[in-house]
Amino acid sequence: MLTESTLSAAERAAIDKVPRGLFIEGRWRATARTLPVFDPATGAVLCAVADADPADGLAALDAACAAQRDWAATPPRERSDLLMRVHRALLADTDRLGLIATLEMGKPLAEARGEIAYAAEFFRWFAEEAVRLDGGYMPAPTGGSRFLVTRQPVGPSLLITPWNFPVAMGARKIAPALAAGCTCVVKPAEQTPLSMLALAEVMAGAGLPAGVVNVVMTADPAAVMTPLILDDRSRKLSFTGSTAVGKQLLAQCARTVMRTSMELGGNAPLLVFDDADLDEAVEGALAAKMRNIGQACTAANRILVQRGVAGDFARRLADRMAALPMGRGTEPDVVVGPLIDAEAVDKVQRLVDDARARGATVLTGGTALPGPGTFYPATVLIDVPDDAELCHTEIFGPVAAIGLFDTEDEAVNRANDTPYGLVSYVFTENLRRGLRVCEALETGMVGLNQGVVSNPAAPFGGVKESGLGREGGLTGIDEFLETKYIGVRL
Numbered sequence: 001m002l003t004e005s006t007l008s009a010a011e012r013a014a015i016d017k018v019p020r021g022l023f024i025e026g027r028w029r030a031t032a033r034t035l036p037v038f039d040p041a042t043g044a045v046l047c048a049v050a051d052a053d054p055a056d057g058l059a060a061l062d063a064a065c066a067a068q069r070d071w072a073a074t075p076p077r078e079r080s081d082l083l084m085r086v087h088r089a090l091l092a093d094t095d096r097l098g099l100i101a102t103l104e105m106g107k108p109l110a111e112a113r114g115e116i117a118y119a120a121e122f123f124r125w126f127a128e129e130a131v132r133l134d135g136g137y138m139p140a141p142t143g144g145s146r147f148l149v150t151r152q153p154v155g156p157s158l159l160i161t162p163w164n165f166p167v168a169m170g171a172r173k174i175a176p177a178l179a180a181g182c183t184c185v186v187k188p189a190e191q192t193p194l195s196m197l198a199l200a201e202v203m204a205g206a207g208l209p210a211g212v213v214n215v216v217m218t219a220d221p222a223a224v225m226t227p228l229i230l231d232d233r234s235r236k237l238s239f240t241g242s243t244a245v246g247k248q249l250l251a252q253c254a255r256t257v258m259r260t261s262m263e264l265g266g267n268a269p270l271l272v273f274d275d276a277d278l279d280e281a282v283e284g285a286l287a288a289k290m291r292n293i294g295q296a297c298t299a300a301n302r303i304l305v306q307r308g309v310a311g312d313f314a315r316r317l318a319d320r321m322a323a324l325p326m327g328r329g330t331e332p333d334v335v336v337g338p339l340i341d342a343e344a345v346d347k348v349q350r351l352v353d354d355a356r357a358r359g360a361t362v363l364t365g366g367t368a369l370p371g372p373g374t375f376y377p378a379t380v381l382i383d384v385p386d387d388a389e390l391c392h393t394e395i396f397g398p399v400a401a402i403g404l405f406d407t408e409d410e411a412v413n414r415a416n417d418t419p420y421g422l423v424s425y426v427f428t429e430n431l432r433r434g435l436r437v438c439e440a441l442e443t444g445m446v447g448l449n450q451g452v453v454s455n456p457a458a459p460f461g462g463v464k465e466s467g468l469g470r471e472g473g474l475t476g477i478d479e480f481l482e483t484k485y486i487g488v489r490l
Helices: 009-017 054-073 076-092 094-105 109-130 168-180 193-205 221-230 243-253 278-294 307-322 342-357 408-416 431-440 476-480
Strands: 022-024 027-029 034-038 045-050 136-139 145-153 157-160 184-187 213-215 236-240 259-263 268-272 300-306 361-364 379-382 399-405 423-427 445-448 481-489
Touching: 009 045, 009 094, 022 054, 022 193, 034 193, 045 193, 054 145, 054 184, 054 213, 054 221, 076 094, 076 109, 076 168, 076 193, 094 109, 094 193, 109 168, 109 476, 157 168, 157 221, 168 184, 168 193, 168 236, 168 476, 184 221, 193 213, 221 243, 236 243, 236 476, 243 259, 268 278, 268 408, 278 300, 278 307, 278 399, 278 423, 300 307, 300 408, 307 361, 307 379, 307 399, 342 361, 342 379, 342 399, 399 408, 408 431, 423 431, 431 445, 476 481
Parallel strands: 157 184, 157 236, 184 213, 236 259, 268 300, 268 423, 300 399, 379 399, 423 445
Antiparallel strands: 022 027, 022 213, 034 045, 136 145, 145 481, 361 379
């Protein structure tokens, strides 16, 4: 039996204001089935939202396809103006939208508000990019004709977003799609649909034309999305999620040779050399580990510390982690909120137990808390061997796993010994070493003496099994554009 969540008046008002239906062709659509949304801090139900079936998904694609021609023909300045209105509206509604994200996902309220500001910045960045789509004109080498190069929207796009950053990941996909002139169907994660519904409402209020963005939630993603992926009218898939699911989607996209962007799993190494500023390294490790309670693909998964400073670094980090306040994300000063669900807690505990059994020492934390809610304390392990399961699996929780190394080559080789390559972090005061190691690391992003790399103005993405393509930065809009060459005979 599902228990309804007990909320404050402000929390209930924020939830009740969010539309509960599918957003298709500019209208809210009810469904026969509903999908419960849980509060991970209590395990109780916040509310229920519409649960799409395959016919609803097809209706959303129909709407996106019907709107595609007019949206592509909309002047770039008008598309830019719409995105700027969304940017301003998000900032004006930060408190409510942040509260919604905290209630359905669990992250601390201050961090959720930061996510709204981060999401808003994608709309501003791509509003500026919308009016800067370029091309080219040049004479043929033989001189008898001219090469005219232009860029056009890919077309109707399918955007699948994760639960850990429910507003920002939607913004990072929707903003460049709209800026490029693409319509879209968005499927948010079933754990966190309210944030996407609230974002759709904000966009509609900013003047979004009907059918340009459509939102479908479902408890059965495969049944709803597979027909859309196999439909030859869909021309782009942008997915953020696990590598295993990403591989399945890539295989489906091969049927129609659909354009894809894949932001997949990670196994981020964080390297601390013996010449690092340890205060800076500890702060960087905290930022890289504890953002979103460790539930981020960019979270430091393996912390490798040079032997001479490992003990000092570990003690400092353990002291800081042990002092982090834990509780419901809406409570003042909380840093460690609940994990997304009980399955996540079980996974973290299994990984910690495995590391301990293989010789790791727990400096703080290490044991899940009893309910209600899905809480796991900030945890620090030292002497974690390379054969521990958590060295090869995304922890997705507040566990800092510290291993030791002796030489630079050893650190780089161990950091690269993974099929993943999203992000890595390096702490050293030696500029030559820093640049040398950054170039040697097999990741799409590197933080040098900093624990946060995400920025809407920078390209986000990985190599190897961490993904394809880039989101954000100057290249983010390219994922939604096709290059066309026109030969002109003179």
